[in-house]
Amino acid sequence: MIKKHQISILEVKLFSIAMPKYQKQTRFLVAVDCIIFGFDGTELKLLLVQRELEPEKGKWSLIGSFIREEEDFEKGANRILNQMTGLEGVYLEQLHAFGNPDRDPIERTISVAYFALIDIHQYERQLNDEYHAEWFPIKSAPRLIFDHEQMVEMAKKRLRYKAAFHPILFELLPEKFTVPQLQNLYEGIFDTVFDKRNFSRKIQSTKLLIKQKDKDKENSKKGAYYYKLDKRRYAANFHAFLNFIPNPDNIK
Amino acid sequence: MIKKHQISILEVKLFSIAMPKYQKQTRFLVAVDCIIFGFDGTELKLLLVQRELEPEKGKWSLIGSFIREEEDFEKGANRILNQMTGLEGVYLEQLHAFGNPDRDPIERTISVAYFALIDIHQYERQLNDEYHAEWFPIKSAPRLIFDHEQMVEMAKKRLRYKAAFHPILFELLPEKFTVPQLQNLYEGIFDTVFDKRNFSRKIQSTKLLIKQKDKDKENSKKGAYYYKLDKRRYAANFHAFLNFIPNPDNIK
DNA sequence: AAAATAAGTGTAAAAAGTACATTTAATATC
DNA sequence: GATATTAAATGTACTTTTTACACTTATTTT
Structure with missing residues (x-):
């Protein structure tokens, strides 16, 4: 893996002599955010965390992370999901890429949002405290940072849409x-x-x-x-x- | 616009003192690629261009561009579309964000793909030559660079899927x-x-x-x-x- | 023993989907 | 100018799916 990476850096350098074009371009931060749905037998719920960084530290947020150099979005989303819930093999689907230049006030950050459906009963509660995560009924969730509420809205719509045509909701059941x-x-x-x-x-x-x-x-x-x-x-x-x-x- | 941009750079610098976290993260190139469908009354077609840069110069490719600092994806996609076809107000929908670390051999580039449906009769041919663009029947399109064929496959599926439930195909008709x-x-x-x-x-x-x-x-x-x-x-x-x-x- | 609760089940009428063949309008041909 | 050719337009009977609607059953609580 490291070797491959080194080769790719070498390639960049080689090409950059012949091909200065890429060099002029701006690079951006890229993150993955997860909308995690659960169902407790009565109502639909959303797993949220309290943000650990300024700005908006302590505010409720979707679970997310910057993407790492060697991982693609799916891997990133699975990593986050596993960290937060202890679960693997969860239903996961790319929702949308959010790219409004002002969505993160610190620095332009692209976010690729995924939505996940999990059996809430398999969620391991002990992971909770470490990350200050909490389940909220979707109808009484708190305000979220940045454009995260917009993401949740879109995820709800998508879930509805898919559920109308595919037996997707079984993913939420035990x-x-x-x-x-x-x-x-x-x-x-x-x-x-x-x-x-x-x-x-x-x-x-x-x-x-x-x-x-x-x-x-x-x-x-x-x-x-x-x-x-x-x-x-x-x-x-x-x-x-x-x-x-x-x-x-x-x-x- | 320029002023706003300057403020945002300032913000980055200010925050970077108190909050070094963002600074550690790697930034990536981000592009928008468009899968442009047209219908000539008989068959479905795809608008492709010959790539202008090395590597793969001269090979057929989807129409794309790096995203600019101040524009979001929709704007970027519309800019590209307008450059290539002369059209505005075209049906445009985000397809998927592609993020495989190796998808561009030069340097990791995230691509947010959009698909567009246009009335092929409104397409302005004179723009053609400037960009070496050409319509190909979807069933006999040439090999494409990078992961562009995968993008086209996904776009075809999405189009089918949507067309099964929504009257979307009118967008392709005069x-x-x-x-x-x-x-x-x-x-x-x-x-x-x-x-x-x-x-x-x-x-x-x-x-x-x-x-x-x-x-x-x-x-x-x-x-x-x-x-x-x-x-x-x-x-x-x-x-x-x-x-x-x-x-x-x-x-x- | 009676009341309360939610689960489980059937039927008839309406709507939607399917399979299928002939007539019609216009042009081209002899 | 009659005939042939072409693709457009149209209707009906049958099957399947959807809908609206109410009573019985198993079990626990009082």
Whole structure:
């Protein structure tokens, strides 16, 4: 890795003699910020930290970091995520690159934002204190620094959008979950209510759910059957379109 | 503008005394690259240029530029687009930020890619020669430098995806177009064929089309009626979801 | 034993999607 | 000027999906 890096510096020097053009250009700080969503069975939550540097020290912020010389954005985002939650293999997707010249008052910083969906129950609380991180209900989150609120807004929209067409919300659920829990989640995301008979039928028709023998007795006297996600089908069907194209099978 | 810039340099210097942290970070080159799609009535095309710098000078490339100190990505992309096509107010959407450390062999360069949809008939050919730009059918485009082919692939996918749910393809058509032309475009994008009776009914049901009195006689003896896009409805309905959510009216 | 709670389930009517063939308008050809 | 050619335009019956809507069931609490 170090060797490769040295070669690349050498290359820069060699080329810079023949090709002064790159040299004139300004370089910028580049950061990765993560919008981390969790679901506690009742409402959608957001993991935030208290910023450690001036300016805005102590204010709430998304979790982020400058990008390192040898890492790409995905690696950077995963590094941050792992530091903050102890989790690996989390659902992660690039949201948008934010590049307003004034977004960071100290110095122009490009931010590539990612959003992550995690099973909040797997979140390791002990990491919390070290980084002053905290879960906030999305509807009562504090003010955030810089353009972070704009990022969260965009992430919420994107999550809604994706959830409308793909079974992405399973990423927020624990391994075992009930249909009413799932419906709660969908209703929270879309800020509406669904008829439970129709919801159940639609979800079952995807064939993504495997019924378990035990029940969740926490939320009702009767108890609701647990289900697990059929991960094979999930992986196979995730990218399938759900509508509009007359005959989806025709699309290669 | 210059004044503002000077203040921001001053700020950096002031803060750097109290807050050395930012100073340690590496800065990177940041560019904007544009995937420009056009439709000539028969097939989807891509606007490419011959690169002017070493390395890879003379090879085909997406149109791009380093980002300037005072401009954000949108501005940069519009600047490039205007330089290359003479057009303004073009449909433009951020695609993805590409950050592989080795993507540019000279020096690590972040690229924020945008895709643009233009009415190819409005493209001003005289700008062509100055920049060595050329339209290529998407299915027979040349090899591209760096990771530009990957960018084009992603842009194609995104275009398909969006077109499946939103009436975005009108951006590629001239002001007046026929239903068979529109169907051609959809068939090209989705690489399939549709039944023309069903296609026509579905398109008409969106109420986005306004029938004109004249016909296009270029492509058939009988001639096909021209239509125009109802821009009011288009603007109002663009973001409306098309399916999956049981009762879309319930979504706020 | 009765009340309370949330889970689970079915059906009929409406809307949307699909498959499919003939007629029409205009030009080109003999 | 009659005939052939071409692509545009249009309708209907069938299938699938979506929607609206209410009662029964299992279990715990009183």
